[in-house]
Amino acid sequence: MLEEFKQANIEVLSNKADIYPYAFDTGPISNEVTLPLLVAMPKSTKDVQTIVKICNKNNLKIISRGAGTCHTSGCKPCKNSIVIHFSKMNNILEINKENLTAIVEPGVIVGQLQREVDRFGLFFPPDPSNLKVSTIGGAIALSSGGARAFKYGTTKDYVINLEVVLADGSTIQTAKNVSKNVEGYNLTQLFTGSEGTLGIITKAVLKLIPKPETKLVTMAYFNSVEEAASAVNNIISSLITPATIDLLDRNTIDTIEKFNPSGWISYEAMLLVELDGGKIEVEENNKKLYEVLIKSGADKIIQAKNETENEKIWKARRSAFACTAKLKPNVITEDVSVPRENIVPLIKKIDKMCKENNITVCIMGHAGDGNIHPNFALDLSDNDEVMRFNKVKDELFQTAIELNGAISGEHGIGSEKKKYMKDSLDKNAYVYMKKIKELFDKNNIFNPNLMF
Ligand SMILES: Cc1cc2nc3c(=O)[nH]c(=O)nc-3n(C[C@H](O)[C@H](O)[C@H](O)COP(=O)(O)OP(=O)(O)OC[C@H]3O[C@@H](n4cnc5c(N)ncnc54)[C@H](O)[C@@H]3O)c2cc1C
Structure with a gap:
């Protein structure tokens, strides 16, 4: 089989030491x-088609991998599988200012795309916190969200x-390169x-928008999570x-202040609010925001005075996962989404069950979207702790379901x-989702261990 890859001129890694890191992702x-x-590194769509054909012939499963940062073990190989890594398909093929589109290969890094379109005065809003490493292919496959989803939506928007390369090695274009399109089902x-x-996503046409003129980040500290949550609604x-x-x-x-000191103050809860838009619009909204925060009981409000201070706050916020990882040998991030009105019961329940089961948790989330991430600091070599954590995890998802929520807001099922x-x-x-999987991939060759 290795010979077939070589004959097709597809670059592969096959030494144990080289492929070992690909056995892991950010999942537990x-x-x-x-x-x-082996790990195959295609350079073109044609290479990906050839890989799929070789795998079909040899009865192998295919695991797609961008940066491997998904939290749900979506990139972990299974028996008889190969990994496709997109580091050599990482070109921005076009940025079109008139159409407000970018055409990209799947290995392009999200942050890199944002920087490149910024030079044209354009903006690609999806904002996973790890945008310095995560790839467009991974972000599309997960419909990654991030902190800006409240105003701008997630990758799917x-x-x-x-x-896309399909299971028989053929390709499909899911739509046309137009922003309005109701030609049949929405395959995109x-x-x-x-x-x-x-x-396997091999190319994407993405929508861009004009870059907001300015932004302003505010940190509002509260004496209770309830007050902070009601401020969100206000x-x-x-x-x-x-x-x-x-x-x-x-x-x-x-935890952020302990491991990444940024001048944050110890309070029961903090809201991090970013306004963006035209200068006058941001100024006017900021006056309203300030009043609402005060009326909602904010005890302390700190606002960034310039772009450097905005960035300093974001840098600290984006380090939440890494800082939690320093509390114990392991960290597991969970992701549930509830109607906004149910944020307080959800957070209270997480807090209660973690206390009862002696589990360390740092709770944060995109409250505007009702999307909460408890970051659990754990020692996975401690069997008792693992058992207690599994109990908390089961209860977390049960609670989300009972509160009319979803078991994932942005990290996927994996x-x-x-x-x-x-x-x-x-x-x-559920039945129709399984049928869709069978229709596109009857032999279950793509990411076979995920979802069902
Ligand atoms: C510190 C940290 C912060 C994060 N913050 C956020 C956040 O704020 N918001 C958020 O939504 N997520 C977040 N994530 C989760 C995740 O990292 C992001 O969703 C990210 O966009 C995934 O990109 P990736 O390149 O790492 O994808 P990968 O992890 O490599 O892949 C993700 C999934 O997509 C599949 N896939 C990858 N490429 C392709 C392709 N070309 N075709 C088909 N399938 C493909 C993989 O098989 C896998 O199932 C965070 C993760 C970490 C570690």
Whole structure:
């Protein structure tokens, strides 16, 4: 089989030392480590088609991998699998100012695309916190969100057309390169967020928007999570639309301050609000925001005075996961999404069950979207702690379902959450999702361990 890759001129890694890192992603570490048979690094769509054909012939499974930073073990190889890594398909092929589009290969880094389009006065809003490393292919496959989703939506709102390699090695264009399109079913949205289970994304046409003229970051400290959460609703009902309304609990604030001192103050809760837009609009909205925050009980409000201070706050906020990882040997981030009105019961329940089970948790999230991330600091070599954590995890997803929420807001299902899918989804939705998988990939060659 290795010979077939060589004959087709496809670059591969096959030494054990080289392929070992590809047995892992940011998902929880498990005792069983499965190595891929090899890692293929295609340079073109044609290479990807050839890889799929070789794999079909040899009965091999295919695991797509961008930066491997997904939290749900979506990139972990299974028995008899190869990994496709897109580091050599990382070109921005076009930035079109008239059409407001970018055409990119899947290995392009999200942050790099943002920087490149910024030079044209344009903006690609999807904003996973790890945008310095995460790839467009991974972001599309997960429909990654991030802190700006409240105003701008998630990756799915910026995908216009995809080129995808299907299970038989053929390609499909999901749509045309037009911003308005109702030609038949919306295949673009079907592949977006499908976690690489239906096909391999080899090219994407993305929507861009004009870059906002200015932005302003505010940190508002509260004496309770309830007050902070009701401030979120007050901001929204005052008809301001901030780009970001993130909520961080005391443990998150203290942990960031401990490992990445940034001048943050220890309070029960903090709201991080970013306004953006035209200068006058931001000034006017800022006056309204300030009033709402005071009326909602904010005890202390600190606003960035310039872009450097904006960036300093964001740098600290983006370090939340890395800082939590320093509390204990391991960190697991979970991701649930509830209607905004249920944020307080959700956070209270997480806090209660972690206290009862002696689990360390830092709770944060995109409160504007009802999307909460508890970051659990754990020692996975401690079997008792693992048992207590698993109990908390089961209860977390059960609680999200009971609160009319979803078991993922932006990290996907992967292999980690598939056991909760049936409970969470409408019965018929689950049946039809499985049928869609079978239709596109009847031999289950793409990311076979995910979702179902
Ligand atoms: C510190 C940290 C912060 C994060 N912050 C956020 C956040 O704020 N918001 C958020 O939504 N997520 C966040 N994430 C989760 C995740 O990293 C992002 O969603 C990211 O965009 C995934 O990109 P990636 O290149 O690492 O994808 P990968 O992890 O490599 O892949 C993700 C999934 O997509 C599939 N895939 C990858 N490329 C392709 C392709 N070309 N075709 C088909 N399938 C493909 C993979 O098989 C896998 O199932 C964070 C992760 C970390 C570690």
